[in-house]
Amino acid sequence: MPITVKNLSYTYMKGTPYERAALKNVSLEVEDGVFLGIIGATGSGKSTFIKHLNGLIKLTEGNGGIVVDGIDLTAKKPDLKLVRQKIGMVFQYPESQLFAETVLDDVCYGPRNMKKSREECEALAKEAMTLAGLDFENFKGRSPFELSGGEKRRAAIAGVIACRPEYLILDEPSAGLDPKGKDDIYALIGRIRAVDKVTVVVVSHDVDEICEYADRIAAFDKGEIFAEFDAEDIGEYGRVLREKGLGIPLTARVAEELKRRGIEADFKVREKDFTESVLRYYAAKRAVKKEGGGL
Amino acid sequence: MKDMTFGQYYPADSPVHRLDPRTKLLFVFFYIIAVFFIESFLGYAAVALYIAVIIIASKIPFKTVLKSVRAVIFILLLTMLLNLLFYREGEVVFAFWIVRVTGAGLKFSLTMALRLILLVAGTAMLTFTTTPTALTDALESVLKPLNIFRINVRDFALIMSIALRFIPSVREEADRIISAQKARGADFDTGNIVRRARAMLPVLIPLFVSSLRRADELALALDSRCYNLSDKRTKMKVLRYKTADLGAAFYALIFVGLIIWDRLFLTGIAGRII
Numbered sequence A: 001m002p003i004t005v006k007n008l009s010y011t012y013m014k015g016t017p018y019e020r021a022a023l024k025n026v027s028l029e030v031e032d033g034v035f036l037g038i039i040g041a042t043g044s045g046k047s048t049f050i051k052h053l054n055g056l057i058k059l060t061e062g063n064g065g066i067v068v069d070g071i072d073l074t075a076k077k078p079d080l081k082l083v084r085q086k087i088g089m090v091f092q093y094p095e096s097q098l099f100a101e102t103v104l105d106d107v108c109y110g111p112r113n114m115k116k117s118r119e120e121c122e123a124l125a126k127e128a129m130t131l132a133g134l135d136f137e138n139f140k141g142r143s144p145f146e147l148s149g150g151e152k153r154r155a156a157i158a159g160v161i162a163c164r165p166e167y168l169i170l171d172e173p174s175a176g177l178d179p180k181g182k183d184d185i186y187a188l189i190g191r192i193r194a195v196d197k198v199t200v201v202v203v204s205h206d207v208d209e210i211c212e213y214a215d216r217i218a219a220f221d222k223g224e225i226f227a228e229f230d231a232e233d234i235g236e237y238g239r240v241l242r243e244k245g246l247g248i249p250l251t252a253r254v255a256e257e258l259k260r261r262g263i264e265a266d267f268k269v270r271e272k273d274f275t276e277s278v279l280r281y282y283a284a285k286r287a288v289k290k291e292g293g294g295l
Numbered sequence B: 001m002k003d004m005t006f007g008q009y010y011p012a013d014s015p016v017h018r019l020d021p022r023t024k025l026l027f028v029f030f031y032i033i034a035v036f037f038i039e040s041f042l043g044y045a046a047v048a049l050y051i052a053v054i055i056i057a058s059k060i061p062f063k064t065v066l067k068s069v070r071a072v073i074f075i076l077l078l079t080m081l082l083n084l085l086f087y088r089e090g091e092v093v094f095a096f097w098i099v100r101v102t103g104a105g106l107k108f109s110l111t112m113a114l115r116l117i118l119l120v121a122g123t124a125m126l127t128f129t130t131t132p133t134a135l136t137d138a139l140e141s142v143l144k145p146l147n148i149f150r151i152n153v154r155d156f157a158l159i160m161s162i163a164l165r166f167i168p169s170v171r172e173e174a175d176r177i178i179s180a181q182k183a184r185g186a187d188f189d190t191g192n193i194v195r196r197a198r199a200m201l202p203v204l205i206p207l208f209v210s211s212l213r214r215a216d217e218l219a220l221a222l223d224s225r226c227y228n229l230s231d232k233r234t235k236m237k238v239l240r241y242k243t244a245d246l247g248a249a250f251y252a253l254i255f256v257g258l259i260i261w262d263r264l265f266l267t268g269i270a271g272r273i274i
């Protein structure tokens, strides 16, 4: 079942001089199996939004409603443990949550909290580490503190997916990594989706990156969602996105520029698809030319 | 960080905020002495009235000040209870099983509670109305005489200001890690004390790791900006006393009067007769 958010509002430090409205009347539906990207400038409320989804920030009355997989978070005492089991949450810089002596121990922390047996924990950890691209035998005994930046982050993500969540929410999962590290993270997300049909929400301010992987996109600005669309259609939102300081991916910009010069076709947004659609366009054009020449 | 931290600077435009931080520091110094020396309830009422005037002048809502008192309510109740139970002098006014509460004990525990409340409210007023930077500047200036004992006051002030500066950061970091571990099913709220303490380990370890890393980075940043190369440093904001500070100093003198009044007439010789 989907995650449904209706008219959500939230203000930090209400009633003090530091008061700050972080979310204003946000509504959004995350459908099953979708890869949703949330984009927005820094401070637009993205992190605040996702913290609401697993009850880390409590809903106050009259500030909207959230239903996760049929569990109403506005209820008096929602089963937060169950919600947190369903939603795997990877926070910004998740490597800062690593604490155990070995990677295996750390990855087992979640399953252990869910009262799984020792064997079950290890089996789940093995599966999670393999999905995260960390060779189980090689990494299980190593200290999480001696890994490289990218490995640390993948170990931390493994710790979250070891709980077998049905939804995986990641806050800026690629921030501060090198290009190879970024690719590794998205490859990992791809593997999880393929194996478990997990619904994925990724928060990022990098529009290029998000469009490369996400199906649908919700764009935040000053605590509000100002646009929601299929990633493929992002070209149509160029103007508003630029106004909000976000911009559109390189491929969409190239398509825009081509259009301005009279070259119009169904150019795709994802890099590989884009290249192909361009090649297809020129192949078709050449074919037309050849035919024309033959006459 | 949903609530304001205890004693966090509360921005407002008020005469108390504008006072020289050194004046306020001296103020609190006298205040603390007064709270410790005064023993009569009437004396405390006078001190409470006194601090109330300052709170009104500072434009800080009473609710906010009360909140800072709430932060120590546990210690408050604990000390009250211990004092009640273990104070042995005086007539027993209440006895049950092995518990014996004496009249003097009752008075003593009430006195201690009042002291604690007044202390917290008074010191919170200092930090509510003074930015951490101003506070360290004031400390550095007030403690300057210690230089003759070869205590490096400037380094001390720097350590102070760094510590103050990083309290919110570490708190934020702690919040972040707690959220992350909660999302992995951590349970900090059930079980006995030992269990709960153990449950905090996955928060404390990463917190230490990140604090040490932060300290390292800060040391590098200080080095690369040539900290410590010249002994004579100039300040961007030089502290200067204003006329308002003189007025405030007179207001502080009332304390001295209060103590004398309390000691001589309320709890002193005259007090005993009444």
Ligand SMILES: Nc1ncnc2c1ncn2[C@@H]1O[C@H](COP(=O)(O)OP(=O)(O)O)[C@@H](O)[C@H]1O
Binding pocket: A012, A013, A020, A021, A022, A040, A041, A042, A043, A044, A045, A046, A047, A048, A049, B001, B002
């Ligand atoms: N713990 C907090 N206390 C007070 N204000 C906060 C806190 N966290 C975030 N904010 C404020 O709420 C707004 C939204 O922040 P956030 O959700 O972190 O945005 P984003 O993730 O899009 O960068 C910002 O203006 C930020 O300053």
Ligand SMILES: [Mg+2]
Binding pocket: A046, A047, A092, A171
């Ligand atoms: Mg964020």
